[in-house]
Every structure is written in C-alpha cells, then in structure tokens.
Amino acid sequence: MSVALKDAIEHLTETIRKTPQFSTSVFRASSYSDSAGFTTRSEVRGFSIPMDEPRELGGEDTAPNPVEMLLAALGSCQEIVYRAFAAVLGIEILRIEVHAKGYLDLRGFLNLAEVPSGFTGVTYTTRIVSTEPIERIRQLTELVERHCPVYDTLRRPIEIKGKVELTRPGGEVEVDTSMD
Numbered sequence: 001m002s003v004a005l006k007d008a009i010e011h012l013t014e015t016i017r018k019t020p021q022f023s024t025s026v027f028r029a030s031s032y033s034d035s036a037g038f039t040t041r042s043e044v045r046g047f048s049i050p051m052d053e054p055r056e057l058g059g060e061d062t063a064p065n066p067v068e069m070l071l072a073a074l075g076s077c078q079e080i081v082y083r084a085f086a087a088v089l090g091i092e093i094l095r096i097e098v099h100a101k102g103y104l105d106l107r108g109f110l111n112l113a114e115v116p117s118g119f120t121g122v123t124y125t126t127r128i129v130s131t132e133p134i135e136r137i138r139q140l141t142e143l144v145e146r147h148c149p150v151y152d153t154l155r156r157p158i159e160i161k162g163k164v165e166l167t168r169p170g171g172e173v174e175v176d177t178s179m180d
Helices: 003-018 066-089 134-147 149-155
Strands: 030-032 040-044 047-051 095-104 119-129 164-167 173-176
Touching: 003 066, 047 066, 066 095, 066 119, 066 134, 066 149, 134 149
Parallel strands: none
Antiparallel strands: 030 040, 040 047, 095 119, 164 173
C-alpha cells in the first residue's frame, strides 16, 4: 500500500469537502485525422495517443482502435479506483488486472442493419492479487463499482452534444447550427 497515494487521496477528499465549488472538473481530448486512412492521433494533456483499425476493418493495424481504447479506459479506471480506495482503507493489493470484452455488431457501423453501432454489451473479469480476506475485497469492489467514473459513464445515459465546423482550405469557416 502506498502511503503517498493514501495521503494524496485524503488531501483531495478534504479539499473538496472544505471547498465543494472546486469539485467540478473538465477533462479534454482532441483528435486529429490528416491522412486518407483510419490512423488518428489524440492529444490529451500533452500526451499523443495513436489509434487505428485492424487490417480486417480497413486499417493499417498500427495502434488500438477507439472501441478497444474504451475497454482499456474501463479497465484502467477501475484499477485506479481500486488503488485509491484500497490505499484509504488500508487494503493491500499486490496486483490488479481487468480483462474486458465488448460485443459489437459491425452491421450497425457499416449501415447494413438497424442495430446499434456501438457495443451491445461489455463484460469484464477483475483479478486481484492480495492477502486480504474476501470480505474486504468485496467491500472494495462495491466501492469501485459505485464510484469508477468510466464504469458509471458507460452504465447510464448521458447527454452528448456536438457541432460541425466546415473549414475551407483558405480558412473560411462555416458552422452547422442544426446540431445545436
């Protein structure tokens, strides 16, 4: 168990408790596609994250695809939340693994049938290596499933709004306001 992690989480918790107006955070990501293929690049806090499609889906298979990254985000978020609550509760965890699967009907993506274009289901297995009693791990798991941001986002409907801006090669911008 990391004392530094425990101290960081307790400090953050106390700060938010004392000043709840600081509890709202905004996270940002930008993605870019400037080649004819499916290769993209996402920028997050100075990190560059490539994405592509496997060859059988028309890509060059140079990086994970977006739906694989969504599964990875679910697993990573759960592992982080496990570590955070374990540190605060004094639960020792030696290793955490999350193995996720997403079930997708490609007919939706390809506009071949009126089926969802996204996942129709996600399953995962969490493997925890620990000497703790199963009751403590069960308590920890309940906290993770209630408080993991990615898990929560995937479980419930959320509002998503967007707009399209068309920029001409000379720099002129047209905004499609029909999406607002």
